[in-house]
Amino acid sequence: MNKVLLIIQREYLSRVKKKSFVVMTLAVPGLILAMYGIIALIYLKSNEINSKHIVRVHDESGIFQGKFHDKKRLVFINADQPIPQSKADLKKNHDDFLLIISNRFPQPNAVQLLSENKPNFNIIDNIKDQMNQIATANSMVEAGIDTAKLNAIRSEVSVNAKQITDKGVEDSNVDATYFAGVAGAILIYISLFIYGSQVMRGVIEEKTTRIIEVIISSVKPFQLMLGKIIGVGMVGLTQFVLWIILSTGVTYIAGGFLMKDHGPAKTEQSVLNKPGISLSAGNAPAAPPSPALGFYNSLQTIHYGYILSCFLFYFITGFLLYSALFAAVGSAVDSETETQQFMFPITMPLLFTYLLSFAFLINNPDSSLAFWLSVIPFTAPVAMMVRVPFGVPDWQLALSATLMIIGFLFTTWVASRIYRVGILMYGKKTSYKELAKWFFYKE
Amino acid sequence: MITRYPLQTGSNLATLNFISLPSFKGTILLVTYLFRFYLSLKHKIPMLSIRNIVKQYAGHRALSDVSLEVESGQIFGLLGPNGAGKTSLIRIINQITAPDSGEIWFNGEKLNQSHIERIGYMPEERGLYKKMEIGEQMIYLARLKGLSRAEARKRLKYWFEKLEIQDWWSKKVEELSKGMQQKAQFVATVLHNPDLIILDEPFSGFDPVNADVIKDEILELNRKGATILFSTHRMESVEELCNSIALIHQSHKILDGTIKDIRNSYRNDTFLIEYTGPQLILDGSEPFELLEEITDENHIIRIRLNGHTSNQVLQYLLPKVQITRLQEVIPSMHEVFINKVNQIN
Numbered sequence: 102m103n104k105v106l107l108i109i110q111r112e113y114l115s116r117v118k119k120k121s122f123v124v125m126t127l128a129v130p131g132l133i134l135a136m137y138g139i140i141a142l143i144y145l146k147s148n149e150i151n152s153k154h155i156v157r158v159h160d161e162s163g164i165f166q167g168k169f170h171d172k173k174r175l176v177f178i179n180a181d182q183p184i185p186q187s188k189a190d191l192k193k194n195h196d197d198f199l200l201i202i203s204n205r206f207p208q209p210n211a212v213q214l215l216s217e218n219k220p221n222f223n224i225i226d227n228i229k230d231q232m233n234q235i236a237t238a239n240s241m242v243e244a245g246i247d248t249a250k251l252n253a254i255r256s257e258v259s260v261n262a263k264q265i266t267d268k269g270v271e272d273s274n275v276d277a278t279y280f281a282g283v284a285g286a287i288l289i290y291i292s293l294f295i296y297g298s299q300v301m302r303g304v305i306e307e308k309t310t311r312i313i314e315v316i317i318s319s320v321k322p323f324q325l326m327l328g329k330i331i332g333v334g335m336v337g338l339t340q341f342v343l344w345i346i347l348s349t350g351v352t353y354i355a356g357g358f359l360m361k362d363h364g365p366a367k368t369e370q371s372v373l374n375k376p377g378i379s380l381s382a383g384n385a386p387a388a389p390p391s392p393a394l395g396f397y398n399s400l401q402t403i404h405y406g407y408i409l410s411c412f413l414f415y416f417i418t419g420f421l422l423y424s425a426l427f428a429a430v431g432s433a434v435d436s437e438t439e440t441q442q443f444m445f446p447i448t449m450p451l452l453f454t455y456l457l458s459f460a461f462l463i464n465n466p467d468s469s470l471a472f473w474l475s476v477i478p479f480t481a482p483v484a485m486m487v488r489v490p491f492g493v494p495d496w497q498l499a500l501s502a503t504l505m506i507i508g509f510l511f512t513t514w515v516a517s518r519i520y521r522v523g524i525l526m527y528g529k530k531t532s533y534k535e536l537a538k539w540f541f542y543k544e
Numbered sequence: 545m546i547t548r549y550p551l552q553t554g555s556n557l558a559t560l561n562f563i564s565l566p567s568f569k570g571t572i573l574l575v576t577y578l579f580r581f582y583l584s585l586k587h588k589i590p591m592l593s594i595r596n597i598v599k600q601y602a603g604h605r606a607l608s609d610v611s612l613e614v615e616s617g618q619i620f621g622l623l624g625p626n627g628a629g630k631t632s633l634i635r636i637i638n639q640i641t642a643p644d645s646g647e648i649w650f651n652g653e654k655l656n657q658s659h660i661e662r663i664g665y666m667p668e669e670r671g672l673y674k675k676m677e678i679g680e681q682m683i684y685l686a687r688l689k690g691l692s693r694a695e696a697r698k699r700l701k702y703w704f705e706k707l708e709i710q711d712w713w714s715k716k717v718e719e720l721s722k723g724m725q726q727k728a729q730f731v732a733t734v735l736h737n738p739d740l741i742i743l744d745e746p747f748s749g750f751d752p753v754n755a756d757v758i759k760d761e762i763l764e765l766n767r768k769g770a771t772i773l774f775s776t777h778r779m780e781s782v783e784e785l786c787n788s789i790a791l792i793h794q795s796h797k798i799l800d801g802t803i804k805d806i807r808n809s810y811r812n813d814t815f816l817i818e819y820t821g822p823q824l825i826l827d828g829s830e831p832f833e834l835l836e837e838i839t840d841e842n843h844i845i846r847i848r849l850n851g852h853t854s855n856q857v858l859q860y861l862l863p864k865v866q867i868t869r870l871q872e873v874i875p876s877m878h879e880v881f882i883n884k885v886n887q888i889n
Binding site: 104107108111115306307309310311312313314315316317318319320525527538543 | 602635638639640641642644660663665666667669670671672673674675676684685687688689729732733
């Protein structure tokens with residue numbers, strides 16, 4: 102046992118000391134920092150957009166005259182000067198617009214919006230919306246429909262998603278759950294691959310450098326395999342723990358910075374959350390929603406502790422399960438290029454579940470397919486991570502966990518029987534038949 | 545030559561225990577110890593006793609019923625053409641693989657996991673972790689053999705100084721030349737002071753200078769008491785180093801014994817005679833058979849006695865030529881090897 106600890110120590114230290122480990126460990130918090138940077142940038146930009154624009158309206162059709170509503174950032178003025186004069190003024194005020202509606206109005210190309218700067222998409226949308234409403238109202242009046250009555254009848258529906266849990270009714274944010282499911286699936290899929298193939302590469306390295314024979318004259322092949330798997334697994338865990346600590350730190354600092362500097366963000370958010378917000382005439386002028394900030398807030402509704410512990414459990418068991426198989430593959434080949442034929446069946450269930458999680462599982466987390474995929478050990482890590490944020494019955498979680506443990510014990514046993522023979526085989530191209538033969542070797 | 549008795553620290557301590565504090569367990573151990581000591585005096589216990597080993601691989605038989613004994617303190621050569629089964633046997637001794645049948649006894653005990661730490665093994669296919677520093681790597685390998693970190697470091701310092709490679713300590717393996725790596729590998733093999741050192745083709749890949757350095761080290765370790773078992777197909781090194789050999793061919797042991805005995809048993813009454821003066825003219829009455837005649841500055845003839853003695857040959861030659869040399873031709877191990885293998889084929 103002491104020797105296994107030695108092997109674990111070497112495998113762990115040799116990887117943690119590598120530059121690539123340090124870079125990877127810093128890259129993720131760096132990305133999160135960058136994400137906050139982008140959020141802040143979007144916010145600052147939206148402030149810039151908030152500067153007032155004056156829209157001079159030349160309405161030759163007479164339909165729109167005086168019917169535009171001023172918005173927070175848009176002020177409509179009836180132009181009482183000739184068009185060329187307005188065009189000249191436009192050169193002086195870069196932020197202003199000139200809206201020309203010709204008397205051919207309902208026909209195409211009757212409306213022109215002129216500006217010195219390229220107009221912002223939101224502004225065009227806003228003007229278009231208002232014009233549509235005014236034109237519709239106008240048509241209704243012409244057709245003899247009472248618009249006042251119509252407005253009274255029009256209902257505004259909004260769905261407020263709540264989830265019934267043991268603790269009572271809770272606000273549930275479907276977007277964030279969705280995000281947590283997808284993120285968990287991606288993360289576990291990628292990390293199983295990254296660390297699994299690290300085990301495989303380690304085995305191939307020992308085989309190609311031929312140090313293997315020296316080492317297994319001191320320890321049993323199984324001890325070496327176990328030491329390597331646990332060592333690499335601990336590297337993975339170290340990386341996750343560092344990521345969590347650093348990311349939480351970055352989030353905390355960046356979040357605090359964002360909230361302090363841009364106080365109105367919260368109020369804006371509450372406006373956004375009010376049901377039935379629309380740009381229809383008569384509503385209070387609303388600030389443009391900042392989608393990034395809304396997302397930031399919804400992220401806080403996720404149960405991090407629960408998901409995190411599930412993630413760690415499925416990472417550890419999934420890693421043990423798959424890395425044993427990866428180790429067996431590494432032992433059977435002479436170089437990394439030969440791994441293809443054996444990698445395919447191993448990675449199939451993972452890839453299959455991964456693809457399915459976006460196409461199906463995330464939308465049907467309680468379907469029977471999702472259930473089966475999340476209890477079969479080979480597919481469970483990815484499938485379960487998709488389901489966990491939506492809530493999984495305890496018995497299913499327990500069943501899946503038990504099967505995961507049985508699963509990794511089984512694959513480790515199978516893999517170690519192939520591994521002990523494979524590491525001493527050189528120069529032969531291995532087939533599946535050969536692997537089966539190795540499995541049944543006495544010793 | 546140092547004879548090693550199966551005297552282990554464990555039983556020593558138990559003996560002390562018995563003297564200071566008599567106990568039943570202590571008595572038993574003392575009796576066992578004395579009995580084993582008696583046995584070891586009576587029959588010298590071989591370092592390695594290989595008994596009827598059979599190893600079958602899927603396609604072929606690697607070892608069929610191989611038995612041999614390696615005496616304590618010997619330098620033992622395991623010879624045989626490529627693919628004869630040498631490496632299979634060595635792997636079994638190192639407990640890397642297990643035999644299908646047969647037993648191995650190590651210093652009077654049936655081979656088990658505890659013996660791993662008393663064996664040093666340098667495989668034919670050698671290698672080290674490329675990206676790891678030499679010093680750390682040597683310590684790691686020694687610790688896998690049961691040494692403590694401090695002890696490994698101490699001994700490594702000794703070896704690095706001895707081989708004058710101190711400045712390698714923090715170099716990575718990939719920065720060293722192939723020959724340097726081999727040297728390091730040898731150090732790794734002997735760092736834990738094994739009782740039995742197994743070297744598979746130890747000189748392959750060494751340049752002549754380094755091969756000599758390693759040869760001297762092997763001899764010195766042997767003088768200090770280590771038993772050496774090495775496999776090779778280079779016969780010069782066999783005659784230079786080995787006391788005994790075993791020849792394995794096509795999974796069978798076809799020959800074993802001390803070098804002296806084997807060579808003597810392959811004597812075939814062949815002599816070499818060198819003389820000066822006029823060339824000898826043979827008329828058929830000579831008491832030998834001429835095998836070969838070489839004439840340049842001196843005359844050399846190779847003869848077979850065919851039942852006569854060397855004195856009779858001298859009597860015949862003395863009046864005719866001036867003899868400068870008479871020497872019996874004992875076949876070299878190389879010739880024995882070729883001869884024996886061809887005989888089987």
